[in-house]
Amino acid sequence: MAIFSTAVFGEVTVLDLIIFAVITGISVLIAYVTGFYLKKELSDSIRKDEMFKIVRFVQILIILAGVFISLPSFHVDFGELLVIGGTAGIIIGFASQRLVTNVGSGAFLMLERPMRIGDSVKIGDTSGTVDDIRVFSTTIKTYEGIYVRIPNETVFTSEIMNYDANVARRFEYRICIRYNDDADHAIRIIENLLREHPFVLKNPKPSVYVDELGDNGIILMARIWAPSSEWWSVRTEMLGKIKTALEKEGIEIPFPQRVVRFAEKTAMNDERIGS
Amino acid sequence: MFASVTYPGTYESKEHGFRIRQDGNSFVYLRENENTVIEKRIPQYGTSIVVHPVEPINLPREVTRYLEIAFPPVIMAPESSQTIYLTFPLEFGVFLKSDEDYQLLDVFSRCAPKYSLYGTPESGVITRYHESDISDKENEIDRTIHGFLRLEIRNESRGWVEVSHAVFHSYFMPIYFDTAAGMVGEMKIYSRQMAQTNILARTFREGMEPALPVIRARTILNVDLERKGFLMEHGLG
Numbered sequence: 001m002a003i004f005s006t007a008v009f010g011e012v013t014v015l016d017l018i019i020f021a022v023i024t025g026i027s028v029l030i031a032y033v034t035g036f037y038l039k040k041e042l043s044d045s046i047r048k049d050e051m052f053k054i055v056r057f058v059q060i061l062i063i064l065a066g067v068f069i070s071l072p073s074f075h076v077d078f079g080e081l082l083v084i085g086g087t088a089g090i091i092i093g094f095a096s097q098r099l100v101t102n103v104g105s106g107a108f109l110m111l112e113r114p115m116r117i118g119d120s121v122k123i124g125d126t127s128g129t130v131d132d133i134r135v136f137s138t139t140i141k142t143y144e145g146i147y148v149r150i151p152n153e154t155v156f157t158s159e160i161m162n163y164d165a166n167v168a169r170r171f172e173y174r175i176c177i178r179y180n181d182d183a184d185h186a187i188r189i190i191e192n193l194l195r196e197h198p199f200v201l202k203n204p205k206p207s208v209y210v211d212e213l214g215d216n217g218i219i220l221m222a223r224i225w226a227p228s229s230e231w232w233s234v235r236t237e238m239l240g241k242i243k244t245a246l247e248k249e250g251i252e253i254p255f256p257q258r259v260v261r262f263a264e265k266t267a268m269n270d271e272r273i274g275s
Numbered sequence: 276m277f278a279s280v281t282y283p284g285t286y287e288s289k290e291h292g293f294r295i296r297q298d299g300n301s302f303v304y305l306r307e308n309e310n311t312v313i314e315k316r317i318p319q320y321g322t323s324i325v326v327h328p329v330e331p332i333n334l335p336r337e338v339t340r341y342l343e344i345a346f347p348p349v350i351m352a353p354e355s356s357q358t359i360y361l362t363f364p365l366e367f368g369v370f371l372k373s374d375e376d377y378q379l380l381d382v383f384s385r386c387a388p389k390y391s392l393y394g395t396p397e398s399g400v401i402t403r404y405h406e407s408d409i410s411d412k413e414n415e416i417d418r419t420i421h422g423f424l425r426l427e428i429r430n431e432s433r434g435w436v437e438v439s440h441a442v443f444h445s446y447f448m449p450i451y452f453d454t455a456a457g458m459v460g461e462m463k464i465y466s467r468q469m470a471q472t473n474i475l476a477r478t479f480r481e482g483m484e485p486a487l488p489v490i491r492a493r494t495i496l497n498v499d500l501e502r503k504g505f506l507m508e509h510g511l512g
Contacts (some may be wrong), residue, residue: 166396198335202391202404227338227390227401 020070031059042146049117049133084228098153102136105156109133114160122161123150164228168201171224171235175242176217181251183210183218189245199234201225217254277367277452280324293369293381295324304369304380313381322371324380327486328422328456330445331367332403333382340445340490341505343393343402344424346409348439348512351430351464359405359428361441362421363457364388370487379489385420393442394509402442422456422495423479430464439462439512441472444505446490448474451483470478470511 004015025237035055042051093100110133116119119130121140128142138155140148150158163169177186187208204225211221222242226234245251280295293306295317304324306313317324331342348359356499364386370377407424410416416423430436443461450458457479464470 167399167401168392168396196387198388199338199390201401202389204392225396227393229338 023070024063024066027063027069030066031062034062035059052117083274095189101135102152105152106133106135106137109138109152109156115162119165120163122163123155123168124158126150167228168204168225169228169231170204170233171226173224173242174211175220175222176214176253177220177246177251178217178254181218183220184248185249186220186251189249189251190220190242193238193241193245194222194224197234197238199226199230199236201227209271215258218255277328277456278326280326289503292383299347306381306383309438315380317371317380317392322373325370325372325377325487327368327370328450328452329366329379329382329486329489330448330450331364331366331384331386331422332445333366333368333489334384334388338390339401339403341393341400341402341442342389342445342448343404343440343442345404345406345440348437349409349428351428351436353396353433353435355428356429359409359426361409361424361426362405362416363407363424363458364403364405365418366421368489372487373380377487382489393440393507399509400442402425418455422450422452422458425457425459425479427459427461428464429461432464432466436464436467437512438454438462438470440471440507440510442505442507443472443474444503446474447491447503449476449488450486451478452486453480453483456486457483464511468508468510470507472507 003016004013006014008014008017035058038049038055038058041053066158115130115133117130117132121128121130123138126140126142126148128140128146128148131139131141131147135152137149137151140150142148175186175190177183187210190208191206194200194208200206201224206222206224208220208222210218212219224234224238246252284392292308293304293313296303296305298316301319302317304313304315304317313431332340342363346359346365349357349359351357366382366384366386368379369381369383371380372378386405389404391402393402407421426441428438441460443460450456450460459475459477459479460472461475462470462472468501
């Protein structure tokens, strides 16, 4: 078969190209199958983000191994390849500085790990859930379901607020009751409700106290700790329950009010009006 | 209390509050209480249903893998050991079981769940929290609400230590049962701030059967975790 021994460029023949393509193709196929089985086996036992990292690492390793095995068919001198690769790396590095900055930032983000996939975060002005941390960019799914891609350089230099970094977090309610209601009784009602809820943490204890004597009523403060994964559901659930429980006991949330006093009719006032 | 239900067939457990009924050609598992209705279609053949005690970290939903038991303070002399009897919250797991494998179908409990934080928000862990008295009188405890934990405390430090908390990891939490559920745990105290806890693969008393573990039902980790345990490094009191 003369066609196989036909030189395409330099000493590389059609057969060499076919060998390279076949070996690389097989390695891609093996990487794909391995990835599938790894996902299947690991999905129940480790975190999703860690699983993806392991799968990607193994797949890249397999493909690189395939390319490495198939390279001799190109009669490549690895010494030369390293020199060429190094020089090309410097040139490409200078030419694509921003790109390299993003890659570097991505690497540092992966090392520092200020957030993980699935965490609720605020990066600059963007709030949402971390969808993926890639080499060049980090993707966020906002709470409205919008996909946002942020370059890693921006992420690295921005202030990151991670709401899930700690296992527990605190939130608070300010509850206003009327001046003629029994504040101690209201506090007991709220404390009982908090005690009954499974995700209102036992320790640190929730604290409920009179925080302020406001314009319209007594302001009670309730400070509650909950698991970070559950705090939002607890927050949305408890406020309505507190309102209902207080109203059931005759304790009401006051409307804004102002006491207006009219001057009394006195002799002195009459004189002033007359003059 | 812990049952194995012949299946396929209809069944109604007033004690557990669930029933299995036939609906056309298939069967339906149904459990109702004040707040929830659990209804699941289950296979027609090749399975049985068993009710076993399970690791008490599943309700109302799994948010942690740690169980914390608070008990009245126990003063431990230097290099001494003591065995105390505690309770743990009992959760019933309903499993579909075939010859080779099993699948968790439902979990319920008569013990109100409560969660807590052991340690700090930055480095601590969320725990399923349970308060227990110290007692070895089984009759005084409602076996449908609580299981028994025999805890062997060993103070390996050279100082006096007061203990009133024990935190256990549920990755390895073998529970055994007969008419009640029981576990055996150990706690090695290294200092006033630090101790190692383990649940041991040992029956609470003779003749108990091992319960199906939920955690292993979900994982493929097959390594021996008995020795791993949990390092309590945020204090013991």
